[in-house]
Amino acid sequence: MVMAVSFERYGRLYYLDPGPHRPRVGEKVLVPTDDGPEVAECVWAPQFVTEEIGGLPLCDGIATTADLDRDEQNRQRRADARVIAKRLIRQHDLPMKVVGIDFVDRRADVDQLVIVYFSAPHRVDFRELVRDLARGLRARIELRQVGARDEARLQGGIGPCGRDLCCATFLKDFEPVSVRMAKDQDLPLNPLKISGACGRLMCCLKYEHPLYQEYNAKAPAVGTAVETPAGDGVVVGHNVPSDTVVVRLAASGRRCACSRADVCSPRQQYEASSTTTPDAVAVELPTPVRREPEPEPQIVEPVAEVAPETTEERRQRKPRRRRRLNHEEGEAEQ
Numbered sequence: 001m002v003m004a005v006s007f008e009r010y011g012r013l014y015y016l017d018p019g020p021h022r023p024r025v026g027e028k029v030l031v032p033t034d035d036g037p038e039v040a041e042c043v044w045a046p047q048f049v050t051e052e053i054g055g056l057p058l059c060d061g062i063a064t065t066a067d068l069d070r071d072e073q074n075r076q077r078r079a080d081a082r083v084i085a086k087r088l089i090r091q092h093d094l095p096m097k098v099v100g101i102d103f104v105d106r107r108a109d110v111d112q113l114v115i116v117y118f119s120a121p122h123r124v125d126f127r128e129l130v131r132d133l134a135r136g137l138r139a140r141i142e143l144r145q146v147g148a149r150d151e152a153r154l155q156g157g158i159g160p161c162g163r164d165l166c167c168a169t170f171l172k173d174f175e176p177v178s179v180r181m182a183k184d185q186d187l188p189l190n191p192l193k194i195s196g197a198c199g200r201l202m203c204c205l206k207y208e209h210p211l212y213q214e215y216n217a218k219a220p221a222v223g224t225a226v227e228t229p230a231g232d233g234v235v236v237g238h239n240v241p242s243d244t245v246v247v248r249l250a251a252s253g254r255r256c257a258c259s260r261a262d263v264c265s266p267r268q269q270y271e272a273s274s275t276t277t278p279d280a281v282a283v284e285l286p287t288p289v290r291r292e293p294e295p296e297p298q299i300v301e302p303v304a305e306v307a308p309e310t311t312e313e314r315r316q317r318k319p320r321r322r323r324r325l326n327h328e329e330g331e332a333e334q
Helices: 065-092 127-137 148-155 179-184 209-218 266-273 311-333
Strands: 002-006 014-016 028-031 038-047 097-104 113-119 140-145 225-228 231-239 244-249 255-259
Touching: 014 028, 028 065, 038 065, 065 097, 065 113, 065 127, 097 148, 113 127, 113 148, 127 140, 179 209, 225 244, 231 255
Parallel strands: 113 140
Antiparallel strands: 002 014, 002 038, 028 038, 097 113, 225 231, 231 244, 244 255
16 A cells, blocks of 8 residues: 655655554644654555555554654754755855755654755855754754755745646656757747746756657658648647648648648658658569470472282292392302
């Protein structure tokens, strides 16, 4: 099971393992911290989740009356420490701005500790300021300088969108943001329009930048001649949230919004990239039949018909053979 708590109203959420406790929304619970358990408000009642989540801190239970009294006293001490710190900074004429105050009274190594978070344009020599703060607050003092983004996170505020700052509500880590992201999203490069409450580029420029990169990689560039269902035209604009392309038709001159799929058809992508599309169907050509050469015509001469030999003719031929044999025998005897 998982529950969510917040130390400040509309502040950042912290997730806990409720353990055996079942607090309701609005109840005060004890949250383990590095400086001991602190009081926070339950904003999300314990409930089961589908995924296994490990490593969450365990809730220390429901806050008692003594814990609530101590938390109220610490809030008053933080308010008094802020007033004293601002007054001493003006007396020392230091270029510092108090951002936040933490009051720690449950650490084992110190009795009372006041942590002052401040912002400054450069390094500040605050050694005399620390002595006066320790004398006025009667506690150990720590001064920590923070950057512009951390200052906005600690103070909170309303962004240009009209909602609470992302860094003060849910954003954990600050990712690098560049002007290139604003150019890819076709935003005006006016620092007043693309800067947040901290004076740096808005963190939300990072949220939709991958979507714009994917769209620009596949959509036709401005000035490209395309074919649309309404006719041929030229691309004059992009609309990334709706995944459409603004085309000025060549026939009428009017503008129309066409889907990126209609403009970037597989056939047009094939012609633009000169590569075979994955959905192209291979056409098999018929195999040619090998023909044997025809034999040349032969000329056959007519054969004369011979009449069959008669018996009389056969008798006349036989004595001739005998004579020839007798003649050959006589020559052999001589």
